[in-house]
Amino acid sequence: MSALRTLIVVAFLPLINLTNAERILGAYIFQRHGDRTAKSWPPAKLTNLGYSQEYMTGTFFHDRYISSDSSYQIDGISTDIVNLAQVTASTPQDDVIENSGEGFLQGLYPPVGSLATETLRNGSTVQSPMNGYQLIPMSDVKSGSGSEDNLWLQGTSSCNNAKVSSNNYFSSNSFKSLLSSTNELYQSLEPLVNQTFSSAELNYKNGYTIWDLLHVALIHNSTTTFPSSSLLNDQLMQELFHLASEHEFNLAYNSSDQIRAVAGMTLAGEVLAALNETITSNGKSKLNIQFGAYATFLSYFGLAGLNTADENFTGIPDYASSMAWELVTNNTGTGMPSTSDINVRFMFHNGTSGEGSTNLKGYPLFGQSMLELPWTQFVDKSNKFAISSQQQWCQACGNTTGVCGSTSNDTGGDSSSSSPSSGSSSDTGMNSGVAGVIGAMVALGVLMGLLLLGMFVFGLRLIPKSALTSVRRGSHTSTSSAMKTIA
Incomplete structure (x- = not known):
């Protein structure tokens, strides 16, 4: 009898483990582009290495979120042929970033071979080109367009207040101090970069583009084409990287002037909207991927308090780095649980994710100690800085022209709070359309009376x-x- 009992327990162990397993309901990925040519020699181009980095990272996320063998598979997601209702991808108009997105998506949903064969009415069959290559469209996002051809972090931002805020860094004491103390270091680089930068340009103000040029050269230039110098060593590159990171982080975020982090504020609103859509659609929308540049990473790091938890979050993320927000639950049901049973987990990996790498690691957001935040708490914390609408963006940026021209006079309130002089309502709050109908009826009554x-x-x-x-x-x-x- 005891042997039978043991057999029954062993038989049900897989079911017990399954019911106790965590479920991932959906995810949002923000993905940096892959390796490219130097920003100081526009137009920047995605390299073969960069394309491979993105493909590898897309493959990693396929194995994590898509594959039926993964313990982190998104609940109910299509495993072979992409269901476009479940997956949404977006990118700014930028050649490097758009091409990176294509490489990533090829790895996320690879060709499906014979599964892509169609049988026509006349009985003939059609095989999809390139072994069943899968097409995933990418929509446009406004922030970050042309960013890889622009030398300045806020150069592609149309947010007026963000530009002013970033410019304020150049008049700060910390900037002036570093500009002075590092002058000798940057001048010493002239033999290495004199074909790109003049002596007057060799200073901390151009710290990012100088480091970027040398960084790209060390990856792609051979010793026969790149000037050899005892000056150029790992220690120097590390120092230049730290200076470039401090320069860019201070342009991307300031704790006393959050509008400087407009890229991260906009991303936070997009993440909230997408994850909320996953919940309210009962899981019809499952995975969102947005492609972008390092500036958005740095902005969000500051807004979410990640830089205070780990100083590495003030450094420029490497090519093909990834941020992911995962909706998770321990609810044992099969449908969408109550929001009280849903948590959000933030994940980050610096550099290309793939076989043999450390891959994603969880980090606590907003100065919390927990790796997973209840959904309602995540929403409350994010809404303290998230920009979730065009009107919010216009007000925060102080823009009144272009797309903001039609919203600059909008108070955002309901009709009952509108001024009577606006013409949209009377003192009693009567809608103008209703008032017009009543006026016509009165006029008709007068005519009938005269008749x-x-x-x-x-x-x-x-x-x-x-x-x-x-x-x-x-x-x-x-x-x-x-x-x-x-x-």
Whole structure:
């Protein structure tokens, strides 16, 4: 009997483990582009290495979120052929970033071979090109367009207040101090970069583009084409990287002036909207991927308090780095659980994710100690800085032209709070359309009253149309007689 009991317990162990397993309901990925040519030699181009980095990272996320063998598979997601209702991808208009997105998506949903064969009505079959290559469209996002051809972090931002805020860093004491103390270091680089930067440009203000040029050269240039120098070593590159990171982080975020982090504020609103759509659609929308540049990473790091938890979050993320927000639950059901049973987990990996790498690691957001935040708490914390609408963006940026021209005079309130002089409502809050209908009815009533008064004074009366017709056709009555009869 005990042997039978043991057999039953062993048989049900897989089911017990399954019911206790965590479920991932959906995810949002923000993905940096892959390796590219130097920003100081526009137009920047995605390299073969960069394309491979993105493909590898897309493959990693396929194995994590898509594959049926994964313990982190998103609940109910299509495993072979992409369901476009479940997956949404977006990118700014930028060649490097758009091409990176294509490489990532090829790895996320690879070709499906014979599964892509269609049988036509006449019985013939059609095989999809490139072994069943899967097409996943990418929509446009406004922030970050042309970012890889622009040397300045806020150069692609149309947010007026963000530009002013970033420019304020150049007049700060910390910037002036570093500009002075590092002058000798940057001047010493002239033999290495004199074909790109003049002596006057070799200073901390150009710290990012100088480091970027050397960084790209060390990856792609051979020793025969890249000037050899005992100066260029790992220690120097590390120092230049730290200076470039401090420069860019201070342009991307400031704790006393959050609008400087407009890229991260916009991303936070997009993440909230997408994850909320996953919940409210009962899981029809499952995975969102947005492609972008390092500036958005740095902005969000500051807004979410990640830089205070780990100083590495002030550094420029490497090519093909990933941020992910996962909706998770321990609810044992099969549908979408109550929001009280849903948590959010933030994940980050610096650099290309793939086989043999450390891959994603969880980090606590907003200065919390927990790796997973309850959904409602995540929403409350994010809404303290998230920009979730065009009107919010216009107000925060102080823009009043272009797309903001139609919203600059909008108070955002309901009709009852509108000024009477606006013309949209009366003092009683009456809608203008309703008021127009009532006015027309009043005018019609006045006309009817005048008609009845005329009939009473002149002895007029109404007769049916049929009676009028018979009068006109009568052989003993002339037209004048008929008119007299009506009168």
